[in-house]
Amino acid sequence: MKKILTLAAVVTAVFSFSASAQILYKVEKPGNDKVSYVLGTHHFAPLSAVDTIKSLPEIINGVDKLYGEIEMSKMSDPAVIMSMQQKLMAPTDSTLAILLTPEQTADLTAAWEKYVGSSQQLAGMLQMVKPAVISTTMAAAMASKALPDLNPLEGIDGTMQNRAAAAGKTVAGLETMDYQIDMLYGRPISEQLESLLKTVKEADEEGTKAVELSNAYIAHDINKLYELIMDADNDNPQTMERMIYERNDNWVNILKDEMNGTSILVVVGAGHLPGERGILEGLKKAGYTITAID
Template sequence: MAGAIFFAKLQIFFEKFWMKEKCPYLCSVLVMYNTKQQHLISDSSTTGTNISNKNHICKMKKTILSLLLIISAAVSGNAQLLWKISGNGLEKPSYLLGTHHVAPVSVIDSVAELNEAIASADKIYGEMIMTEAMSPQSQQIMMGYAMAPQDSLLTSVLTPAQTDSLDVMLRNYMGPMASAKQFAQLKPAMLCTLIALIQSQTVFPNFNPQQQIDGEIQKRGAALGKEIGGFETIDDQCNALFGSSIIEQAESLMEMVRNDSHAAEMAKKLAKAYLAGDLNQMLELMEDPASGSSDEWSERMINRRNANWARIMAGLLPSASVLIAVGAGHLPGEKGLISLLRKEGYSVEAVK
C-alpha cells in the first residue's frame, strides 16, 4: 500500500510549508474536515483530453482504492488481521499484523491478542521507523520528492478544461477558495494522495493524522524496551509513491477526477470488508477489473516491496521474535506476505 507515513505527514507538510506560502485555509480543512459532509462530484463530463482519453482501466483508480484499502473503522471479533508465524525451526513465534494507516488508533484495541504479541516480541518492525519518518530531515526529503520540476508544473501539463474540472473537485472537498493553481508546484501524485486522505474521511471521520496506528504500535513497543526497526527509508517510500513520470501522474490525477464517485462507492465496499476483517474479500475487490487494477502499479507498490520485506524477514525471524506491522493490503494474495512466508516453510495462522 501507500507508505505508512504519508497520511500522518501530509498535515505536517501543509502546516509547515504549503500552508504558509500558498493556501492558508487548507490546514483547517485537513484538521476539521471530519465535521463536513462530503459531497460527490460527477465523474468526468467536463474533463479535457490533452493528457489522455483512456476511460478504461487506469492506474489511479487502483491507487485511490488501495490507499483506502489500508483503512478500517473497527475490527470484528473474528477479523484476520493478526497472524502467528511459527515452525521452520523457530524457537519463539513471531507475528504479522495488517495495519490501517488512516484508521483511529482505537482500532488496535479490538485486535485479539495484539497486546500479548507486542509484549512477547523482541523487536517491532514496520514499513518505516515512525519517529525517523516524522523527523525534520525526513520532512525536507519528502518536500523534495513532492515538488514538481519548474518545467512540469500542474498548470502547464493540464488543459484549461482539465484544470477547470480539477478546480470543481478541489472546491468540493476543500472549500470555495481551493484551485489547481494553488497546488501547481506539487507533483500530481502528491495532490492525489492529499485528495485520497480527504476522501477517506467518508469512511473514517474521526481519523487524527497525529495519532496513527503504525506509530502507536511502535510507541507501545518502545515503552516496553523493544527494538524498533523498519523495512524502508523515506527515500524508498517516496520513490514508490512519486517515482512515475509527471505525465503518468497527471493522467492518474485526471482519472481520479473522472472516477470520484466510483472510488467513493468502492470505498464503501472496502470498508465493509474491513469491518469483517476479511483479507480475501479485500483482495477480490483489489483485483476486480472495475477497480482499475494495474499490473505496473501492483508490481511497484505491492509485489516488489513485499519481496524485499520477505527477504529481510528471512534474516530476522530465526534469531528473534518479531511483531511485523504493515499495511493490511500487503498480506493477502499469491505475492502477499502470508503466502511468501508460507513458501519459506513457516506456518502462518490467523490469531482468533
C-alpha cells in the same frame, strides 16, 4: 474496469491463510523457538478495529522487535522533511499549470473545492508540486469526508509502533522514507498525470470505496479487503508490481532470515498479506508455518 483476478482466484489465493476473517497471523518454523507475528493494517480504519484483538498487547510485550513499513518516528526529522519537500516539487517545465487543459483544470478545481479546500490553495500547488501530490491529498480528503468519525491522530500503524516503543521494543522500518517517497512521487510525470485525471473522474466513487475498504477491515475480512484492492488497481499491472509485489518480495527477503533468530511483530498494510505473492505465502515458501489467530 478490466479484471485481472476474478473473485474465485482471489479466494483461492488466500483461502489457505484465511478460511475465516482475520488480520493477525502467527509465524513459526519447526525446530525454532522464535515465534513471530504479522498484523495487517489499514490507514483509514479506526484503532478499535485492532483493539478488539485481545491477544495483541501480550504479543507486543512478548516480541523482541516491531517492523513497520517505515519507522514513523523519523517522519519528524528535519532532514527527512526537507528531502521529502524537494522530491514533491515538479520540474519547472512540467507543472500542472502547464500540463492541464482549461477543461481539466476546471474539473480538478471543482473536485478539489468539493472535497479538499479552496481553489486558491490549489492554484498555488498547480504551480509547484507533482500530480501525485494532488492525487494523494485528494484521496485522503475523500476518505476523511466519507469516514467523519475517523481520528487521524490514532492511526493503527503509528499507534502500534508507539506501543512497542513504550514496551521497550526495537522499532524499525522495512523501508526508508526516501524509498516510499520515490515510489509514490518518483514515477514519470505522465503516469502521475494520468492517475490524477482518473482520481478526478472517479471522485464521487472514492468515498464509497473508502467506506467499503474500512468496513472490510473492521470486520477483519482480509479476503474482501484484498478483493477490493485488486478491483481498484488491477487495470495497471505496473502499479501493482511497484506498490505491492516488489515490496512484498523485498520484505520477505528481510524477514525470512531475521525471524530465525528474533521474535518479530510485522505491522504492514493488510493488502500485502494475502495472495500468491503476498508476504504470508512468501514466508510459507521460506519454511515457516502460518496460522491465523484471533
